[in-house]
Amino acid sequence: MSTDSLAPTAAPVGDSLGRDAWRRLSQNRAAMASLWLLGLMTLACFIGPWLTPWGLADVDWNAFDVGPTLEGGHWLGTDANGRDLLTRTLYGGQVSLSVALVATFVSLIIGVLYGAVSGYIGGRVDNLMMRFVDIMYSLPFMFLVILLMVVFGRNIFLIYAAIGAVEWLDMARIVRGQTLALKQREFVEAAHALGVKDGKIVTRHLIPNAIGPVIVYVTLTVPKVILLESFLSFLGLGVQEPLTSWGVLISEGADMMQTSPWMLLVPSVFLALTLFCLNFLGDGLRDALDPKTR
Amino acid sequence: MLSYTLKRLAQAIPTMLIVITIAFFLMRIAPGGPFDGERALPPEIEANLMAAYHLDEPLWQQYFRYLGNLVQGDFGPSFKYKDFTVTELIMQGFPVSLQIGGLAILLALAIGLPLGIIAALKRNTAVDYTVMGTALAGIAVPNFVVAPVLALVFGVLLGWLPAGGWNDGALPNLILPVIALSIQQIAYIARMMRASMIEVMGSHYIRTARAKGLTEAEVVWRHALRPALLPVTSYLGPAIAGIITGSVVIEQIFGIPGIGRYFVQGALNRDYTLVMGTVVFYGALIVLMNLIVDLIYSALDPQIRYDD
Numbered sequence: 237m238s239t240d241s242l243a244p245t246a247a248p249v250g251d252s253l254g255r256d257a258w259r260r261l262s263q264n265r266a267a268m269a270s271l272w273l274l275g276l277m278t279l280a281c282f283i284g285p286w287l288t289p290w291g292l293a294d295v296d297w298n299a300f301d302v303g304p305t306l307e308g309g310h311w312l313g314t315d316a317n318g319r320d321l322l323t324r325t326l327y328g329g330q331v332s333l334s335v336a337l338v339a340t341f342v343s344l345i346i347g348v349l350y351g352a353v354s355g356y357i358g359g360r361v362d363n364l365m366m367r368f369v370d371i372m373y374s375l376p377f378m379f380l381v382i383l384l385m386v387v388f389g390r391n392i393f394l395i396y397a398a399i400g401a402v403e404w405l406d407m408a409r410i411v412r413g414q415t416l417a418l419k420q421r422e423f424v425e426a427a428h429a430l431g432v433k434d435g436k437i438v439t440r441h442l443i444p445n446a447i448g449p450v451i452v453y454v455t456l457t458v459p460k461v462i463l464l465e466s467f468l469s470f471l472g473l474g475v476q477e478p479l480t481s482w483g484v485l486i487s488e489g490a491d492m493m494q495t496s497p498w499m500l501l502v503p504s505v506f507l508a509l510t511l512f513c514l515n516f517l518g519d520g521l522r523d524a525l526d527p528k529t530r
Numbered sequence: 531m532l533s534y535t536l537k538r539l540a541q542a543i544p545t546m547l548i549v550i551t552i553a554f555f556l557m558r559i560a561p562g563g564p565f566d567g568e569r570a571l572p573p574e575i576e577a578n579l580m581a582a583y584h585l586d587e588p589l590w591q592q593y594f595r596y597l598g599n600l601v602q603g604d605f606g607p608s609f610k611y612k613d614f615t616v617t618e619l620i621m622q623g624f625p626v627s628l629q630i631g632g633l634a635i636l637l638a639l640a641i642g643l644p645l646g647i648i649a650a651l652k653r654n655t656a657v658d659y660t661v662m663g664t665a666l667a668g669i670a671v672p673n674f675v676v677a678p679v680l681a682l683v684f685g686v687l688l689g690w691l692p693a694g695g696w697n698d699g700a701l702p703n704l705i706l707p708v709i710a711l712s713i714q715q716i717a718y719i720a721r722m723m724r725a726s727m728i729e730v731m732g733s734h735y736i737r738t739a740r741a742k743g744l745t746e747a748e749v750v751w752r753h754a755l756r757p758a759l760l761p762v763t764s765y766l767g768p769a770i771a772g773i774i775t776g777s778v779v780i781e782q783i784f785g786i787p788g789i790g791r792y793f794v795q796g797a798l799n800r801d802y803t804l805v806m807g808t809v810v811f812y813g814a815l816i817v818l819m820n821l822i823v824d825l826i827y828s829a830l831d832p833q834i835r836y837d838d
Contacts, residue, residue: 371545378775379793379809380552386797387560463672470674470779471794483674490678490783494686504675511670 267520270513281329290320331481342400347407355415385473414446455518564609606803616807627788638715646723668717677710
């Protein structure tokens with residue numbers, strides 16, 4: 237027996253949850269590629285329109301309904317009104333991505349607070365609050381959202397709010413489940429014993445500890461929201477001219493696909509690529525944050 | 531089981547009441563009315579029309595009148611399709627929507643379940659990666675993109691199938707809409723089945739079944755399949771709801787005379803009764819489907835008993 241095996245070794249350095257998750261995520265090539273691509277897509281949508289020679293509603297009188305070409309400056313073609321499709325798709329991306337971020341944020345705030353409060357208070361209040369969520373679940377929400385858009389006109393802020401108000405239910409359930417488990421833990425009891433107020437325990441101790449599943453769920457909500465927005469726009473209930481979004485462009489393209497298929501294909505590819513990346517990233521994050529897969 | 535079913539049906543009443551109330555008042559605060567046309571109607575005629583449909587009464591009175599009629603199964607007359615009641619329109623459209631939606635669900639299960647099982651059993655092989663990659667693509671491409679592309683390729687370019695139209699539900703007319711409607715659900719079901727199958731195959735009783743010398747096929751069929759189906763079963767409720775909303779778009783793209791298009795057109799035309807009728811009908815359908823799914827779930831899982 238050698239003596240050095242008995243010598244005290246350096247205490248293992250603990251990794252924080254965040255750093256550990258990041259390490260695991262950066263080893264996932266598909267997820268990292270998606271992350272880069274999404275970053276590029278966002279940059280392109282928000283900076284790109286400044287770089288193209290055409291504006292959102294500029295009409296090129298020499299190029300109506302032209303297919304993708306390198307000559308003449310319309311790389312991805314023009315629509316029937318002579319508007320540059322690349323420029324319009326990038327502007328549409330601004331709308332689709334901003335709807336995705338804002339609506340997801342709205343659903344995040346409502347869902348996390350609702351779930352945390354419900355789980356923390358527990359008992360009869362919890363029962364009542366979750367019963368309400370159950371009822372909301374069984375509503376045919378899509379129809380109510382469509383009615384909302386018809387009633388209040390096609391307003392982008394309404395789209396933010398309406399979609400956010402629909403998507404918070406899952407978030408609330410997840411956070412409640414986490415909170416129920418967390419509030420039994422010693423550190424919450426310790427905080428109680430130290431006299432920390434209930435509201436502070438929820439915001440400082442419960443929500444930060446439930447953040448892992450919430451992050452995963454957010455990345456899965458963003459593509460759902462983008463889909464919902466383009467679904468509404470496709471039905472003609474989304475944003476209004478001269479603004480555009482991917483759903484509007486796809487709907488216009490679908491009408492013209494027999495004569496000008498690029499009008500359908502270009503926005504469809506942008507939309508599908510974004511959704512694809514978001515799903516990959518969500519899967520990667522779930523693997524990275526889920527302790528069971530270790 | 532019976533008492534559980536009755537209890538759930540009783541719980542559906544407040545849910546439906548909320549749906550009806552929200553939809554009723556949303557529709558009524560919308561600007562415009564059902565009789566706004568290109569030409570303004572003479573005031574006397576409009577007043578007569580309003581009186582005939584009880585639109586001149588106070589709103590709360592109309593609301594309770596509507597509820598009262600609804601309880602008796604009367605959805606009222608349509609404002610735009612003048613010679614039809616809403617019930618007639620829904621009964622005309624529903625068999626069509628049901629045919630497409632039902633076939634889409636069956637197709638989604640028939641393809642999604644085997645794909646998920648195969649991917650799970652061949653985990654981390656080329657088969658698995660191919661299936662899951664395709665499934666991710668299926669989720670990323672929404673049905674309102676798939677539908678026009680399918681119509682373009684198979685209907686216009688290749689000319690194999692009709693690009694639209696209904697033709698009394700002839701098989702060639704059914705194929706493209708059903709595929710477009712089910713692709714996303716196939717993808718979701720395959721992913722879910724794979725995940726739950728992997729979890730079940732790693733559990734202790736599967737190890738026991740293997741240890742007692744069963745062949746792999748017997749282990750999968752007799753022991754793994756049923757518990758692995760449970761999460762997929764509980765997904766069926768949302769899947770059906772997804773197919774119902776999806777059909778709104780698909781019916782519009784392919785020009786199919788189902789209920790979906792009545793809803794959007796009705797809302798845009800302020801055809802109050804028609805919109806209310808479709809919302810109530812779809813709402814009830816979704817609630818009912820969720821109940822059926824829960825009952826199937828309890829039949830599959832012996833640990834769950836709804837006796838209370």
